[in-house]
Amino acid sequence: MTTQAGIEVDGLRKRFGATQALDGMSFTVRPGRVTGFVGPNGAGKSTTMRVVLGLDAPDAGRALVGGRPYRALAEPLCRLGSLLDAGALQPSRSARNHLLWLAHTQGLPAPRVDQVLVRVGLAEVARRRAGGFSLGMRQRLGIAAALLGDPPALMLDEPFNGLDPEGIRWIRALLASLAADGRAVLVSTHLMSELEGVADHLVVVGRGRVVADTGVRELLAGVAGGRVTLRTAAPLAAVEVLAPAGATVQPTGPETLTVTGLPGEAIVARLMEAGVPFAELAAHRANLEEAYLELTRDAVQYRGSVEQEVER
Numbered sequence: 001m002t003t004q005a006g007i008e009v010d011g012l013r014k015r016f017g018a019t020q021a022l023d024g025m026s027f028t029v030r031p032g033r034v035t036g037f038v039g040p041n042g043a044g045k046s047t048t049m050r051v052v053l054g055l056d057a058p059d060a061g062r063a064l065v066g067g068r069p070y071r072a073l074a075e076p077l078c079r080l081g082s083l084l085d086a087g088a089l090q091p092s093r094s095a096r097n098h099l100l101w102l103a104h105t106q107g108l109p110a111p112r113v114d115q116v117l118v119r120v121g122l123a124e125v126a127r128r129r130a131g132g133f134s135l136g137m138r139q140r141l142g143i144a145a146a147l148l149g150d151p152p153a154l155m156l157d158e159p160f161n162g163l164d165p166e167g168i169r170w171i172r173a174l175l176a177s178l179a180a181d182g183r184a185v186l187v188s189t190h191l192m193s194e195l196e197g198v199a200d201h202l203v204v205v206g207r208g209r210v211v212a213d214t215g216v217r218e219l220l221a222g223v224a225g226g227r228v229t230l231r232t233a234a235p236l237a238a239v240e241v242l243a244p245a246g247a248t249v250q251p252t253g254p255e256t257l258t259v260t261g262l263p264g265e266a267i268v269a270r271l272m273e274a275g276v277p278f279a280e281l282a283a284h285r286a287n288l289e290e291a292y293l294e295l296t297r298d299a300v301q302y303r304g305s306v307e308q309e310v311e312r
């Protein structure tokens with residue numbers, strides 16, 4: 001694997017007729033982590049990936065793989081593995097023959113085919129016609145093709161599509177292990193929940209540009225923001241004790257309060273000092289979906305304006 005393994009997208013612009021599909025898209029996919037590429041349908045994710053692969057020419061900007069344009073790479077499959085459309089295969093060919101053909105066109109050794117078939121869990125069905133494969137099996141075959149050249153960078157467009165929960169768990173584990181190998185992994189999805197527990201970094205996009213570019217740990221820490229749910233028979237007394245200590249307290253039920261701005265330990269200490277009884281105290285850990293909603297709150301405004309345009 002090369003050291004310059006990442007993918008760089010810099011100021012991409014692309015218009016299709018009246019649609020500005022990419023409007024200054026810029027981000028970097030670094031080695032050793034899974035970068036989630038997230039945004040609603042039509043945000044420009046697939047177009048970005050097509051530009052990286054040289055399948056669409058940008059109106060402006062550039063995309064580099066390991067420091068070079070994809071089309072300038074001597075052994076592209078050994079530099080960047082990609083899954084764009086899992087349906088794109090010759091249905092009468094067996095999975096193994098599909099990969100053998102691909103390996104042959106790229107000058108890759110045949111034994112590599114059997115290695116990747118094992119890695120994606122298709123070894124037992126390798127000689128069956130790919131045309132009879134379920135969508136999940138096709139996704140696995142597409143990933144096998146992406147892994148064929150043992151590339152330091154991978155780019156997968158909606159790899160969770162059509163997978164059952166077991167398939168989703170499997171892809172998450174695979175992505176994590178590919179990043180642990182030191183590879184740069186970019187995974188697009190329009191469903192944030194699919195990236196739960198696997199993405200290290202997020203590039204959130206909307207309307208052809210990056211809305212947020214952030215580490216997942218920082219994002220979750222910021223959103224969790226020390227929100228604590230408190231159950232107490234004396235809510236008024238609790239407010240009187242906690243508010244002067246700097247907490248923001250909101251009633252969420254007859255005997256429940258949501259407390260922000262004060263860590264759980266400090267809340268316990270204050271309540272006990274003041275002799276305020278409480279039955280339950282739960283620190284809330286944000287999930288990725290909530291963090292995403294908070295990040296994209298501004299997009300609600302955008303959605304509103306789109307609806308108005310449609311109504312007009």
Ligand SMILES: Nc1ncnc2c1ncn2[C@@H]1O[C@H](COP(=O)(O)OP(=O)(O)OP(=O)(O)O)[C@@H](O)[C@H]1O
Nearest residue numbers: 016019021039040041042043044045046047048190
């Ligand atoms: N070949 C094309 N011709 C015309 N418009 C296109 C073409 N490709 C993409 N677009 C438009 O560009 C915008 C961005 O599309 P793109 O497929 O990149 O978004 P996306 O984020 O990948 O969404 P999805 O998850 O729906 O694929 C959309 O409005 C889409 O309709």
